[in-house]
Amino acid sequence: MSQIAPSPWNQSQLFSSASVEWGTPEWIFDRLDDEFVFQLDACAGEHNTKVDHWISPADDALEVEWGSCLDRQEPNAAVWMNPPWGRGIGRFVERAYRQSKEHRLVVVCLLPASTDTRWWHDYVMLASEVRFVRGRLHFVRDDGHTGPCTKGCAVIVFTPWSSGPPAFSSLER
Numbered sequence: 001m002s003q004i005a006p007s008p009w010n011q012s013q014l015f016s017s018a019s020v021e022w023g024t025p026e027w028i029f030d031r032l033d034d035e036f037v038f039q040l041d042a043c044a045g046e047h048n049t050k051v052d053h054w055i056s057p058a059d060d061a062l063e064v065e066w067g068s069c070l071d072r073q074e075p076n077a078a079v080w081m082n083p084p085w086g087r088g089i090g091r092f093v094e095r096a097y098r099q100s101k102e103h104r105l106v107v108v109c110l111l112p113a114s115t116d117t118r119w120w121h122d123y124v125m126l127a128s129e130v131r132f133v134r135g136r137l138h139f140v141r142d143d144g145h146t147g148p149c150t151k152g153c154a155v156i157v158f159t160p161w162s163s164g165p166p167a168f169s170s171l172e173r
Contacts, residue, residue, distance in 0.1 A: 023048040023140035024082045024110060027173060032155065036078040036108055040069050043083045050080055062095055067103030075104045076160065082110040090119030097123045100158035113152040126164040129157040134172035
């Protein structure tokens with residue numbers, strides 16, 4: 001995780017290029033994990049992983065084959081991905097889409113609802129589902145402090161059997 005100035009909360013750093021890695025709010029992960037039963041966290045570190053198997057920044061989720069990170073590859077195994085929300089996020093979204101197809105994975109992503117971006121139109125519109133999160137999420141730093149997201153968020157579900165257009169719905173606490 002990126003180092004950030006200690007408290008008080010510095011909202012200007014949330015999602016700036018200086019700080020792109022923030023932990024997933026527990027309530028949203030728990031709700032989605034109950035539905036999908038995740039077997040891999042594609043963008044995590046030892047301190048913020050949500051499941052037993054994860055791809056660390058050193059392993060590089062943009063390079064490693066996600067299917068090889070699982071104990072055994074089952075069709076439609078579920079992967080969680082809350083990627084760094086910096087300028088390179090489009091590469092992670094493309095990777096999630098491609099790994100879903102290549103390894104027959106269900107990949108569930110927590111992303112900014114950036115409907116005006118190229119990556120949104122090129123890849124999110126190929127998803128099975130887009131669930132817009134109602135209200136602002138509060139992300140978590142390693143030290144436990146939380147802060148409100150400066151953008152709307154969406155949960156994107158890529159499946160090996162669908163190439164869009166996605167079904168749209170809302171997700172609220």
